[in-house]
Amino acid sequence: MILRIARKELLDxxxxxxxxxxxxxxLVVSVVSLAxxxxxxxxxxxxxxxxxxxxxxxxxxxxxxxxxxxxxxxVYAFKPASQMAMVDTGIDPYVGVAVWLEAHxxxxxxxxxxxxxxxxxxxxxMNGAEVLQVLVPLFIVLMAFSAFAGERxxxxxRQLLSVGARPRDxxxxxALGIAGGLGLILLPATVLCVVALALSTGEGLxxxxxxxxxxxGAVYLVYFALVTALALWVSAWASSSRLALxxxxxxxxxxxxxASRVVSDLAAWLHPTPSAVEFQKALEADLNNEQEMxxxxxxxxxxxxxxxxxxxVDALPIAFSGVSLQEGEEHGNEVFDKHFGALFDQYDRQNxxxxxxxxxxxxxxxxxxxxxxxxxDFGQHRHFITAAESxxxxxxxxxxxDIAKNQKAGQVYMAGRELWDQVPPFTYExxxxxxxxxxxxxxxxxxxxxxxxxxxxxxxxxxxxxxx
Amino acid sequence: xxxxxxxxxxxxGVTALNALTLTVAPGDVFCLLxxxxxxxxxxxxxxxxxxxxxxxxxxxxxxxxxxxPLETKRHLAYIPETVMLYKNLTGLxxxxxxxxxxxxxxxxxxxxxxxxxxxxxxxxxxDRRVGTYSKGxxxxxxxxxxxxxxxxxxxxxxxxSGLDPKASNEFSDLLRRLSGSGVAVLMATHDLFxxxxxxxxxxxxxxxxxxxxxxxxxxxHADLERIYLEHMRD
Numbered sequence: 014m015i016l017r018i019a020r021k022e023l024l025d026x027x028x029x030x031x032x033x034x035x036x037x038x039x040l041v042v043s044v045v046s047l048a049x050x051x052x053x054x055x056x057x058x059x060x061x062x063x064x065x066x067x068x069x070x071x072x073x074x075x076x077x078x079x080x081x082x083x084x085x086x087x088v089y090a091f092k093p094a095s096q097m098a099m100v101d102t103g104i105d106p107y108v109g110v111a112v113w114l115e116a117h118x119x120x121x122x123x124x125x126x127x128x129x130x131x132x133x134x135x136x137x138x139m140n141g142a143e144v145l146q147v148l149v150p151l152f153i154v155l156m157a158f159s160a161f162a163g164e165r166x167x168x169x170x171r172q173l174l175s176v177g178a179r180p181r182d183x184x185x186x187x188a189l190g191i192a193g194g195l196g197l198i199l200l201p202a203t204v205l206c207v208v209a210l211a212l213s214t215g216e217g218l219x220x221x222x223x224x225x226x227x228x229x230g231a232v233y234l235v236y237f238a239l240v241t242a243l244a245l246w247v248s249a250w251a252s253s254s255r256l257a258l259x260x261x262x263x264x265x266x267x268x269x270x271x272a273s274r275v276v277s278d279l280a281a282w283l284h285p286t287p288s289a290v291e292f293q294k295a296l297e298a299d300l301n302n303e304q305e306m307x308x309x310x311x312x313x314x315x316x317x318x319x320x321x322x323x324x325x326v327d328a329l330p331i332a333f334s335g336v337s338l339q340e341g342e343e344h345g346n347e348v349f350d351k352h353f354g355a356l357f358d359q360y361d362r363q364n365x366x367x368x369x370x371x372x373x374x375x376x377x378x379x380x381x382x383x384x385x386x387x388x389x390d391f392g393q394h395r396h397f398i399t400a401a402e403s404x405x406x407x408x409x410x411x412x413x414x415d416i417a418k419n420q421k422a423g424q425v426y427m428a429g430r431e432l433w434d435q436v437p438p439f440t441y442e443x444x445x446x447x448x449x450x451x452x453x454x455x456x457x458x459x460x461x462x463x464x465x466x467x468x469x470x471x472x473x474x475x476x477x478x479x480x481x
Numbered sequence: 482x483x484x485x486x487x488x489x490x491x492x493x494g495v496t497a498l499n500a501l502t503l504t505v506a507p508g509d510v511f512c513l514l515x516x517x518x519x520x521x522x523x524x525x526x527x528x529x530x531x532x533x534x535x536x537x538x539x540x541x542x543x544x545x546x547x548x549x550p551l552e553t554k555r556h557l558a559y560i561p562e563t564v565m566l567y568k569n570l571t572g573l574x575x576x577x578x579x580x581x582x583x584x585x586x587x588x589x590x591x592x593x594x595x596x597x598x599x600x601x602x603x604x605x606x607x608d609r610r611v612g613t614y615s616k617g618x619x620x621x622x623x624x625x626x627x628x629x630x631x632x633x634x635x636x637x638x639x640x641x642s643g644l645d646p647k648a649s650n651e652f653s654d655l656l657r658r659l660s661g662s663g664v665a666v667l668m669a670t671h672d673l674f675x676x677x678x679x680x681x682x683x684x685x686x687x688x689x690x691x692x693x694x695x696x697x698x699x700x701x702h703a704d705l706e707r708i709y710l711e712h713m714r715d
Contacts, residue, residue, distance in 0.1 A: 017581045021570070028569040168565035175529055176583035176630065177554035480531045 014179065018186025023193045026156065036198050039144075039152050043202040046141050050099035051209045057094040057110065064111070065091050069438050077427045080412040081338060087115035088408070090401040090439045092122075095388035097225060100206065101142035103389025112398070114405035116412075117341065119349040122398070141206075142383050145233055146376055147269045149195070150240045154261045156194055157244035160187045161478055162254035171480045184249070184475035188241050195237060203230075224446035229386040235464050236379040242467035249474035272374035279370070280363035286356060299348040306344055313340050327422065335417025342409045349402070357395050364391060368455040375463040378456035385449040392452050396444055404439050411435055482507050482556075482634045482665035483528060488537035490523050490689075497523045499689040500537065507633065510656060510666040512676035512697075514709055515686035521669035523689075525636045528667070529559060541634060555584060558627030562639045564619040568612035572622055573597065575611055580629040588629060596625040601651055617648030624655050627664075635659065637668035641675055653679040673709060677702050685712045 026032045068089040075086060091111045098105055109122030164170040173183065244261055251257035287295065313336060317329060326333040364381065371378030384390035412432070420426040450457065483505040490498040498520040505511045513521045526532045527539050530550040539546045541553035566575040576593055580586075597607050600621040611619070620640055627635060635656075641649040649672075656679050660666050670676055676683050677697050683705065685693040692712050697705070 014582070014586075017578070017586060021567075021574075021578050024574070025567055025569050168561070168563070169567060171531070171561065172559070172565050172579065173582065174531070175554065175557065175559035175636075176579050176626065177551050177557075178582040179551060 014182045015186045015189060018178075018183060019189035019193060022160075022187050022190025026190065026194050032156070032194070035152065035155060036194070039148060040198045040202065042148060043141070043144050043198065044205065046144050047099070047202060047206055047209065050102070050141050053102070054094055054096065054099045057098075061091050061094055061110070064089065065439075072436065073430065073433050075433065077429045079426055080415050080428045080432060081116065083428070083433070084116035084409060084412045087113055088436075088439070089113055090404060090441070092394075092397045093441060093443070095443065097229065097387035098389050099141065099209070100145075100229070101383045101387035101389055102140045103142075103384035103387055104391060104394060105389045108391075108394050112401050114401060114408065116338075116409060117345055119345075119353060119402055119405070122394075142380075142387070146236075146379060146383070149199070149237060150269055150376075151265055152198075153191060153195065153237060153240050154244050154258075154265050156191050157187070157241060158248055158258040158261050159254040160191075160245055161249040161475070162251050162257040163248075165478075165480065166254055170478075174480055180475040180478065181472055184245055184471050187245055188238075188471070191241050191244075192237070222443075222446050225386045225388070225449070228446050228450065229383065232379060232382045232386065232460070235460055236375065239375060239460070239464040239467045242464070242471040246467065246471040246474045249471070249478040268374045268376045272370065272377055273367075273380065276367055276370040276374070276377060280366035283366055284359050284362040286359050286363075292352065292356065296348065296352045299352065300345060306341070309344055310337060310340050331417045332420035332422070332426075333417075334420055335413045335415070338416060339410065339413035342406070342413065346406060353398075357391075357398075360391050360395075365455070368453065368459065371456055371459040371463075375460060378453075378460040378463075381456045382453050382460070385453050386446065388443055388449075392449070393443060397441060400441050401439070408436050482509075482542060483511075483667055484540040484543075485524070485527075486538050486540070488524070488527055488539055489535045490520075490527060490532065491535045496689045498527070501691050503684060503691065503694070505634070505665045505667050507663040507665050508660050509682060510660045510668065510680045512680035512683045513667065513669045513686055514671070514673065514676060514683055516713065518688075519686040520689040521686055522638055525559070525638050525667070525669060528636055529554070529557065555630075556633045557636060558623075558630055558632035558634070559636045560620065560623040560627070560638070560640045562642055563616055564623035564626075566611040566614075566619060566622060568610060571608050571610055572602070572614065572618070573607040576622060576625055576629060579626045583626070583630040585629055585631075593629070596628050599628060600625045600655060615648075617644050617651070620644065620648075620652055621655070624652075624659075627659070632664065634665040635667070637666065637670075639670055640668065641670070641672055649675065673706055674702065677705050685709060687712055 068091075072086075072088050075083060078086075089111050094110075112122045113120045159166075161170065164173065174180070243264070247260050247264075248254070248257045251260060286292075314326060314333075317331075317333075317336065318324070318326070321329055323329060367377050367381055371381075381390065385392060415428060415432055415435075416426065419428070483503075485501045485503050488498060488501040489496070497518075501520070501524060503511065513524065515521055523532070527534055528541065528546060530539075530546045530553070533547060542556050544553050546553045566572075567578070570578065573590070573593055576596065577588065580588055580593070594604060594607055598604060602618060602621050602625070606614070606618065611622070614622070623640075637656075641652050644652060653675055656666060656668075660681070668676075668680070680697050682694060682696050684691050685708070693708065695705075695708070700708070
């Protein structure tokens, strides 16, 4: 029965000229946004490969020099482009793709695509996530608003109920019909997307973590299902299709357009972050704390003298200049951990605000999960920064350790290729899908609750819907 | 087949239907007459369970329509003043859809076309979209749905108003054939001529109350009109 109803709804829709124009439009926008995402990804991936190789070659081929000069020379760490970023670019265009790893400093990421854009592009770029989060819900609303209200106005609802159609079946059948209409557009787009992914990597289908792809698909399906159920609920409840449309468009606008802006202000107000200048000032104040540096170095000196049982640092079997450099690093690391840690924790708290706000606007849960599963959210940005910083610290430890071991008093120590080879190339493994889902457990819960609530409301409204 | 026992409907203290008691047996064509607002449509809506009675019961095939709304609708077919269909679908697709929802999902195209022919619709019209149908054609599709469904009781709400005399006459013929095959018919109408022609009994309603019941073979057209107007006098 439900399938029969779905089939009729789809047939009815497919003969509606407005539906055809609209779906053609959505299909075109989907394909264009996908193509743009694909281009961005392949460009980025190619740049990444070349740049990664270039920085490694530069590092290995640097001439003989003092290891500390090499530390200042530094290397770049590049964040690998996530395939799924083709669908959702998330915060990637704003946070940069590379970080310079040098002595004494935890640098911020550089090379933000958004910096290269003109003001017009900022508004004009439409990525897959926006199509899925903004355009598709609008499309659902336009398909569903008259589902019950329109039939009531035309009198066909009377006719339907008089033959003994079960209202519950009607609601489910109509929902399925809308899903079918949506499938006609999204299915080709999805197939294209998977093929594009496969072509772009040459590593076969779903070379990235396939669970991410599955989870992302499931999240969007749940979101579309809940929007459909909400739309049918309003259509069954509203006294006219015009009212249903107004209510649904208001919800769509508030949920898809306004909510993220409002909540972003709310999150910044609840968990403020310092301005870049303030942050830099506070960081430098702690870094340049001479007294603490002195004390720290003094403690280390005492410990070493005791360990080797000698009277002065000149009698140590290792070069104290290397130790001193490393102590400077350790001091810096503590300061960086404190300041960046506090800043990042604040961003994480802001992220929680977004997840909680999904109780009012389910789009926010979808948005977070979409970015998360695409590997382009702040959580994974932080995950990469942590990995790169840990690599930087390893480099410094290796170089300073080499100075401590090989530097002889009164001479200029030069190291060569053997030392550069001891620094492994930077590799980065993004976290698995499960890690992402744990970060967004609240959003998942809220999204699930929305779905259950919306379906319950739809069922109830369908059974109690008045025929006139 | 159709029974009402002290069936009453009040809206905010206004009585739309007052203790209606009537029985329509298989083969009966019961015509409800009365001015607008006399309670005719209310009666039909109560049998369809589209509205809930304030008191009393409506039974279809001995089953209370408020207790088993889906079960009782299996026996019913409803034809309003204009049968509403999906204009983007063809006549046959409409018939197939409504028949499927009424519990007949497996009808073949031949069977469906058979019903089309039976109600006097041109077979060529079957594959045309309903948007192009005249009102008389829509009413016939309504009857075809009732036939396909195998309805045992027909609820008609002024089904012939606005039809030209020929279409109206064809419709009455169809009704007679249906009642001849044992279908119980309850029809609300303003058309005294049709009531006398195709009805077996008439009931006159006034301000929600059934004030008189007669069998139509008791008198001629002129008598029916006289009796009706007498009742309408306040």
